[in-house]
Amino acid sequence: MRSVVDFAPEDVILDRAAILGSQGIPEEAELTENFERIYGEAIELFKELTEPAGIICGISISGFEEVFRGEGLNEPSNPVEDIYRKSGYLSLFAVTLGAVLSEKVTELFDSGDYASGYMLDSVSSYAADKLSDLAARNLQLELTAKEPAESQWRVLSYSPGYCGWNMSGQKKLFEVLRPQEIGITLNESYLMSPIKSVSGVLIAGSGKIHEFVSSYHFCDTCRTKSCIERMRNL
């Protein structure tokens, strides 16, 4: 089943420590008055301008196999393949914060207000990432409500460009999911517009299926290593 998901702006939780952490700022750091002002203003602007939206589309394991195969460029051995085969439910997804935020970031940079532009971009990047977590959590709640006895459902998102799933996987994913309906488009280099968008698959199953050892050769060049935190939180 394919459906558009309505998020309310207040659904996007902004965690100050995590946002500052993504800027390389430790929690105990002393911040200048200027910094605090810019941060506060960016949070307000974000709340005013964010237009969160999402789309999900349930898919069978065999259907997803086709999407995942994509252009045949995935790493021959990768964790996503092992995980989705063990799943109980799969759903393609795409989420976005909309174009207005990025337009505002550009406007701030163009007017010379670099600090505010950078801060708004940083808050938005964090929020976009969290929006995909929110889509996963919503699906987890939905599945658990349907089968309360089996409350072992753990849903995590996996995206092209991560964990050996080649970026070109975006092509098939877009063909099936058609997130253009919520304003997300893909260019020839597989870059999505609006920039603050995330695509991928929500994989539901027991917590155990999501566990893997991040020692694949491509893990060396992964810049986020977010799998470690994700597995810790299962």
Next chain:
Amino acid sequence: MELLEQISFNLQNGLDDVVAALTKDAIEKRIPPGEILSDGLIAGMSIVGEKFKNHDIFLPDVLLAARAMNGAMEMLKPLLIKEGIPIRGKVVIGSVKDDLHDIGKNLVAILIKGAGFEVIDLGNDVPAEKFISAAKEENAHVIGMSALLTTTMPVMKKVVDLAKDEGLYGKIRIIVGGAPVSKEYALEIGADAYSYDGANAVETVESFFPVNN
């Protein structure tokens, strides 16, 4: 506090209006523009750079100082040119074709400009040919390229290859950066350098000079 010290001090605090007014004052008092630049603006920016390295301040504070620096530079630039004081060097920068993410590139451009270089920002989605033609037109010393995804990185190689075809290779320095780019990739395509962040990009560009001066 002496006027140039005041410029440095207020620049460190990111007070662009105050820095602009003080720079105007210094120009009117006929302080040589080279001195305003080195003992006021660059002196202030160096302290900002030090504080940033020591984690006493963070990027937004640096960007406020850079804004103040850039505003004052606009006033000083015609005077520096008139006095024959060379600009530190010219950098043509952009995000490569199909790449619509430009925050990283913007930050790098602002910081390089803040260090006293002239920066020609070509924006995002810049085709390989445009990097080369702009570098030629502007007599640039450095070409800087940024990419967000591995899928747009091949344009970087195309620029290096075009630079070879056009006889610019070796004369002009090429620096690449962006989340998926690495030192190994820079080496592989024949770029002169890779930088992992804005501060490192400034150091790298500084290390190129004097080039062709």
